[in-house]
Amino acid sequence: xxxxxxxxxxxxxxxxxxxxxxxxxxxxxxxxxxxxxxxxxxxxxxxxxxxxxxxxxxxxxxxxxxxxxxxxxxxxxxxxxxxxxxxxxxxxxxxxxxxxxxxxxxxxxxxxxxxxxxxxxxxxxxxxxxxxxxxxxxxxxxxxxxxxxxxxxxxxxxxxxxxxxxxxxxxxxxxxxxxxxxxxxxxxxxxxx
Amino acid sequence: xxxxxxxxxxxxxxxxxxxxxxxxxxxxxxxxxxxxxxxxxxxxxxxxxxxxxxxxxxxxxxxxxxxxxxxxxxxxxxxxxxxxxxxxxxxxxxxxxxxxxxxxxxxxxxxxxxxxxxxxxxxxxxxxxx
Numbered sequence: 001x002x003x004x005x006x007x008x009x010x011x012x013x014x015x016x017x018x019x020x021x022x023x024x025x026x027x028x029x030x031x032x033x034x035x036x037x038x039x040x041x042x043x044x045x046x047x048x049x050x051x052x053x054x055x056x057x058x059x060x061x062x063x064x065x066x067x068x069x070x071x072x073x074x075x076x077x078x079x080x081x082x083x084x085x086x087x088x089x090x091x092x093x094x095x096x097x098x099x100x101x102x103x104x105x106x107x108x109x110x111x112x113x114x115x116x117x118x119x120x121x122x123x124x125x126x127x128x129x130x131x132x133x134x135x136x137x138x139x140x141x142x143x144x145x146x147x148x149x150x151x152x153x154x155x156x157x158x159x160x161x162x163x164x165x166x167x168x169x170x171x172x173x174x175x176x177x178x179x180x181x182x183x184x185x186x187x188x189x190x191x192x193x
Numbered sequence: 194x195x196x197x198x199x200x201x202x203x204x205x206x207x208x209x210x211x212x213x214x215x216x217x218x219x220x221x222x223x224x225x226x227x228x229x230x231x232x233x234x235x236x237x238x239x240x241x242x243x244x245x246x247x248x249x250x251x252x253x254x255x256x257x258x259x260x261x262x263x264x265x266x267x268x269x270x271x272x273x274x275x276x277x278x279x280x281x282x283x284x285x286x287x288x289x290x291x292x293x294x295x296x297x298x299x300x301x302x303x304x305x306x307x308x309x310x311x312x313x314x315x316x317x318x319x320x321x322x323x
Binding site (some may be wrong): 017019022024027028031035036039040043044052053056060062065067068116118119120122123125126127129143145146154162174176177180 | 206207208209211212213214215216217218219220221222223224227230232234235236237238239242310
């Protein structure tokens, strides 16, 4: 039940059936509904746009291939797709770990930036901090706080219990707060005088 | 230290919310190129799934190929083996004792029975569960 309501989940499943029956418009609709979410998730997991696009294309290809055999097993297409994307990201991160470790590059705490620049700097700072989180915490935080999924949805995607999801997101947020604590300017804090 | 008046922050809000809001604002979009690649994959998968089912003639050819390939030779081999077994059974019956055990084993059992058994006080090695 990844979509915010069952209607969205049912629509995705219906579109998948229509695609399996040869409906090209269903493929377009599914792409527009699901691919942007997978791309966002993969980009945040991998911190690399090109790799995120590859993961998105690969995950969608697997969806197309499974469409003729799709069965309602209780997990909607969106959740299935997030699970595939998470596994693909894990594979890529594992390959990366065999190389030299990369430290996150947090932006400098520079004062005097305008609102738009501040938003950009916040997004960059968060991305850098996310990259420093353990993988499972990163997955949970992204799905919960950036994709807006419910804890039961995330539990279905990560194949863990709801309590484990709550624990992962709580620890992830604590770590993010610690990592970003030095970013007072872009946090929006000002020194008292 | 006090909270700023930034519109993304409230005094009672989680400071991380401002970062989450900013990240959502600047999320990557699906590029037309990637969308086209995904739809090309979809078309390819659809074409593959919609490939025509084998016609009746093709099915007959497959059956003939299957028979020529391995089914017929296997069947012929099975019939030959059965006929040979039947022939050996009818034409050259042997005493059952001759098939009971190899000669060297019969010799070994003989020596065990004649020489070893009296030493240990047993009449029959089969009593040991052999």
